[in-house]
Amino acid sequence: MHYLNNWCHIRHQKITKNGQTIFEDEQADTGTFLLNAYKQLAIDYPKFYKMDNLCKLAFLAAETLLDGTSLPALAPAEDLGIVLANHYSSLDTDIHYLETAQSFPSPSLFVYTLANVMVGEVCIRHKLKGENTVFIFDNYEIPFLCGYIDDLLAINAASAVIGGWVDVMENHYEAFLYLASHLNTENSLFHDHKIIETLYGKPDTGFENPDH
Amino acid sequence: MENLIQDLKIQIIDQLNLQDLTPQDIGDDQPLFVEGLGLDSIDALELIVLLQQHYDIKVANPEDGPKIFHSVKTMAEYITAHKKAA
Numbered sequence: 001m002h003y004l005n006n007w008c009h010i011r012h013q014k015i016t017k018n019g020q021t022i023f024e025d026e027q028a029d030t031g032t033f034l035l036n037a038y039k040q041l042a043i044d045y046p047k048f049y050k051m052d053n054l055c056k057l058a059f060l061a062a063e064t065l066l067d068g069t070s071l072p073a074l075a076p077a078e079d080l081g082i083v084l085a086n087h088y089s090s091l092d093t094d095i096h097y098l099e100t101a102q103s104f105p106s107p108s109l110f111v112y113t114l115a116n117v118m119v120g121e122v123c124i125r126h127k128l129k130g131e132n133t134v135f136i137f138d139n140y141e142i143p144f145l146c147g148y149i150d151d152l153l154a155i156n157a158a159s160a161v162i163g164g165w166v167d168v169m170e171n172h173y174e175a176f177l178y179l180a181s182h183l184n185t186e187n188s189l190f191h192d193h194k195i196i197e198t199l200y201g202k203p204d205t206g207f208e209n210p211d212h
Numbered sequence: 213m214e215n216l217i218q219d220l221k222i223q224i225i226d227q228l229n230l231q232d233l234t235p236q237d238i239g240d241d242q243p244l245f246v247e248g249l250g251l252d253s254i255d256a257l258e259l260i261v262l263l264q265q266h267y268d269i270k271v272a273n274p275e276d277g278p279k280i281f282h283s284v285k286t287m288a289e290y291i292t293a294h295k296k297a298a
Binding site: 046049050103104106107108111 | 228229230231232254255257258261264265
């Protein structure tokens, strides 16, 4: 049996951890919300400013999720994995990059024109050196991702895995991350897709955009 | 030259998204890479774009990069020496 140790949800101008609100900013668009959250959470990581919105969102979700958790105490870096999914891949940044390409293509935007760069940013920050994967799905396929992470833990390909959904497109943004491991702590839940579906709640409607 | 150096600092902060810095935080002779501002190879490409965008100067020889982009002052000297007559 595997356990879900903590979870974090960012959507609708709000950041929650284990169901408790950490930050809220009702008036802000995506970029402003992410910047205000970074400042409010008092994180010191100047590279944050250079990231695209998808990476900023993944970064903030991971910061919130792992606050108070010692990953090195949990497992060696090589046994710490991360498995994410989203709908829009890096399209939000791809479009911005294309706009700059009309005059001077931006090298710093170009490096974010891949969805798995968000995983790289989290791995660098938290020193994760294990399995890492990004799936592109129409919807957050919780049973599939839960099963995939269960398999990694079961065959000892990882001792702890950050899993979830991180998606950005213009002013639609959502991140749902959780930490799964062999460790049964006081507040742990079973790593079960029905429990994750309950924690996640209703999907955001951002990707039902008729223009898409 | 002083005005150019000040303009460059503002442009560098904007182009490289160094939003935690102000122009006063960047010394004229402070190295831009590694031990100075800690810029990386992608930032170097952005600085090349900056010279082209704002000053219409193309860096023809990449081997000149370390000298040109050593500091804001060396950038300003390169711009002064290479800017086209109005």
